[in-house]
Amino acid sequence: MTSQKRPSPGNDRSHVALTLDRRGFLSVGAALGAGFLLPELTGCSPGDGDNPRPVSNGELFTPASVRSRDGVLDIELTITETEVTVGEHTFMTRAYTGLKVNRGESSFGDATYTGTVPGPSIELRPGDQLKLKLINLLPDDGSAVDPPDCATGSGGGGGHGGGHGPGTHNNSTNLHTHGLHVDPGPPGDDVFLVIGPGESYDFVFDIPRDIDMPDGTKANHPAGTYWYHPHMHGSTAIQVAGGMVGALIIRDEERDDLDRLFSPEPGPGQGKEQLLVVGEYMIQTMDSCDGKTRLATYGEMGHSGPLAPGVEDFFHVNGQLDPVLRMRPGEVQRLRLLHTGFRAPLDIAFLRVPDDQLDPATSLPKPGYDPFGYSCASSNGPPMLNRDELRAKSATYYQVATDGITYGAPLKMPLADPVSEVEYVIPPGGRVDMLVQFEAGTYQMVALGYLDFVCWAPQVLATVVVSGDPDTSLQIPQVLTPPALYPSFDDMAKPGNEVTNTRQVEFSVTQDADGAHFLIDGRTFCMSRVDQCILLDAVEEWTLVNKFTDTAGESVHPFHIHVNSFLVTSINGKTPAQPIWRDTCLIPTSGTNADGTLKFLSRFLHYKGQYVLHCHILEHEDEGMMQIVEVQEAACPAPPVDDSCEGE
Numbered sequence: 001m002t003s004q005k006r007p008s009p010g011n012d013r014s015h016v017a018l019t020l021d022r023r024g025f026l027s028v029g030a031a032l033g034a035g036f037l038l039p040e041l042t043g044c045s046p047g048d049g050d051n052p053r054p055v056s057n058g059e060l061f062t063p064a065s066v067r068s069r070d071g072v073l074d075i076e077l078t079i080t081e082t083e084v085t086v087g088e089h090t091f092m093t094r095a096y097t098g099l100k101v102n103r104g105e106s107s108f109g110d111a112t113y114t115g116t117v118p119g120p121s122i123e124l125r126p127g128d129q130l131k132l133k134l135i136n137l138l139p140d141d142g143s144a145v146d147p148p149d150c151a152t153g154s155g156g157g158g159g160h161g162g163g164h165g166p167g168t169h170n171n172s173t174n175l176h177t178h179g180l181h182v183d184p185g186p187p188g189d190d191v192f193l194v195i196g197p198g199e200s201y202d203f204v205f206d207i208p209r210d211i212d213m214p215d216g217t218k219a220n221h222p223a224g225t226y227w228y229h230p231h232m233h234g235s236t237a238i239q240v241a242g243g244m245v246g247a248l249i250i251r252d253e254e255r256d257d258l259d260r261l262f263s264p265e266p267g268p269g270q271g272k273e274q275l276l277v278v279g280e281y282m283i284q285t286m287d288s289c290d291g292k293t294r295l296a297t298y299g300e301m302g303h304s305g306p307l308a309p310g311v312e313d314f315f316h317v318n319g320q321l322d323p324v325l326r327m328r329p330g331e332v333q334r335l336r337l338l339h340t341g342f343r344a345p346l347d348i349a350f351l352r353v354p355d356d357q358l359d360p361a362t363s364l365p366k367p368g369y370d371p372f373g374y375s376c377a378s379s380n381g382p383p384m385l386n387r388d389e390l391r392a393k394s395a396t397y398y399q400v401a402t403d404g405i406t407y408g409a410p411l412k413m414p415l416a417d418p419v420s421e422v423e424y425v426i427p428p429g430g431r432v433d434m435l436v437q438f439e440a441g442t443y444q445m446v447a448l449g450y451l452d453f454v455c456w457a458p459q460v461l462a463t464v465v466v467s468g469d470p471d472t473s474l475q476i477p478q479v480l481t482p483p484a485l486y487p488s489f490d491d492m493a494k495p496g497n498e499v500t501n502t503r504q505v506e507f508s509v510t511q512d513a514d515g516a517h518f519l520i521d522g523r524t525f526c527m528s529r530v531d532q533c534i535l536l537d538a539v540e541e542w543t544l545v546n547k548f549t550d551t552a553g554e555s556v557h558p559f560h561i562h563v564n565s566f567l568v569t570s571i572n573g574k575t576p577a578q579p580i581w582r583d584t585c586l587i588p589t590s591g592t593n594a595d596g597t598l599k600f601l602s603r604f605l606h607y608k609g610q611y612v613l614h615c616h617i618l619e620h621e622d623e624g625m626m627q628i629v630e631v632q633e634a635a636c637p638a639p640p641v642d643d644s645c646e647g648e
């Protein structure tokens with residue numbers, strides 16, 4: 001590993017210059033292993049008024065996994081461009097298609113890993129060290145320039161007019177461990193790193209164990225559900241939308257109740273754990289210029305309206321459409337749900353299928369059965385999504401963790417007293433652990449659709465078949481142990497709870513003759529400007545403002561900050577039904593042509609250095625809705641007052 005460099009402002013980026021050894025790594029093409037290819041896609045396009053049910057893809061596929069041994073996991077992960085077929089559609093995408101385990105254990109043993117979407121799951125424990133060589137075998141950036149699009153004009157996106165044309169870096173990449181409390185500097189979770197085609201980088205991540213807390217106690221990194229993905233500014237959305245994602249699980253049976261109670265391979269007295277990596281594919285099914293299939297262009301990932309004709313945007317679960325999960329009546333299972341999509345929020349319900357709508361031979365819904373009764377509206381009228389009615393019909397389930405942080409007690413869903421949709425919706429980047437326990441029957445796990453500046457259609461995510469002999473060996477626990485790293489703020493006089501600073505951060509979208517502009521505090525991202533300087537060990541109260549603008553109206557923005565999670569204390573001035581720690585949360589709209597607000601508390605502990613906060617609608621991030629955060633021990637300078645960016 002050579003010393004890494006950060007990209008200079010603008011398009012003149014510096015890269016890590018390394019020589020690759022390509023022996024032993026596969027360039028995976030159309031002949032991939034089971035679980036990668038998706039079945040025929042029907043009825044998943046936004047604006048499809050008929051909303052037919054997607055074709056089932058059989059039993060739930062579990063991604064390959066690797067885990068540490070004796071405190072170390074040492075792997076090599078390779079990225080290539082890969083051809084994927086979805087029913088009648090064939091398209092190219094970027095994916096983690098090669099994996100070599102130098103030290104650790106894997107679910108595939110001595111077999112050759114051939115790559116799937118999502119990528120392999122990485123399992124670690126507090127105190128472990130992850131050594132990860134990321135090898136970029138994508139074609140050169142010049143071959144990945146978005147072509148002009150006959151339907152949309154330039155093929156460029158957003159307010160800069162140039163989209164992803166010459167001078168951009170669609171095939172340069174890096175890696176972010178989303179949600180982990182780890183060092184943001186090199187060789188760790190450094191999102192300013194650029195790994196160009198034909199280059200590699202040796203990451204090292206140390207997972208904290210027995211670290212000091214302000215009150216004199218010790219804490220481990222929370223056991224929980226996290227994920228990894230690229231964070232290459234300007235190309236994050238393109239790469240994540242293509243499936244460059246994977247689960248990252250921290251396990252700690254010593255301190256975490258959920259890990260003691262549930263396992264992927266349960267032993268006596270344990271329930272089964274299922275991993276659901278919800279991804280969001282964006283594919284171009286037909287180029288309007290020459291009729292060929294290709295990757296969707298950045299410009300077609302529409303910021304302010306429906307997608308262009310021939311572009312499909314849909315959810316998948318572990319690389320499948322509507323997979324089947326099986327349970328026994330009364331059985332309790334843990335579902336780790338990761339929302340690795342790049343733009344559309346998830347609003348989850350479990351809807352029982354009427355018995356007369358089931359195929360008696362399979363217990364699956366009959367072809368054509370529609371659980372929704374509504375769809376995204378056409379351009380002729382406003383969208384009509386009656387989600388409240390379907391929420392009320394949902395079977396009961398229990399949320400037990402958000403963004404990897406376990407609650408003190410299960411939260412019964414659907415909520416009886418929500419103050420905002422923020423408490424229902426899982427934003428892009430967010431995770432929810434839930435416990436499910438159903439009576440005999442068939443249930444559909446559905447995304448209820450979402451209204452914003454684009455209407456995303458409702459979709460069946462998975463089908464749960466509950467049959468067989470009852471299993472009452474495990475019940476929903478009534479009390480859980482939250483992680484010590486994120487103690488409550490109930491006693492504000494306790495060491496580590498006293499607020500030392502407050503700040504306000506404003507998110508806004510404006511529209512002018514040059515297009516849409518995605519701004520934080522009135523500015524777009526600048527690689528050479530620190531926007532938020534924070535003292536190490538500070539305890540801060542932040543107010544996030546979602547600005548209503550006359551030119552662009554209002555839209556939600558999933559706020560995400562690296563390294564340190566935060567406790568939401570107020571949503572549009574109201575106290576949430578339950579205090580929940582998060583690393584990603586929707587900043588609400590007001591619904592009244594006014595500004596929406598979200599308040600939170602956070603401790604900035606253990607790690608100095610620079611990292612980022614941003615909108616996790618990833619096109620917004622790529623277009624500039626991101627800021628640099630710097631945590632330091634010395635006094636912070638005054639924040640910048642203008643929108644200039646050195647070097648631009």
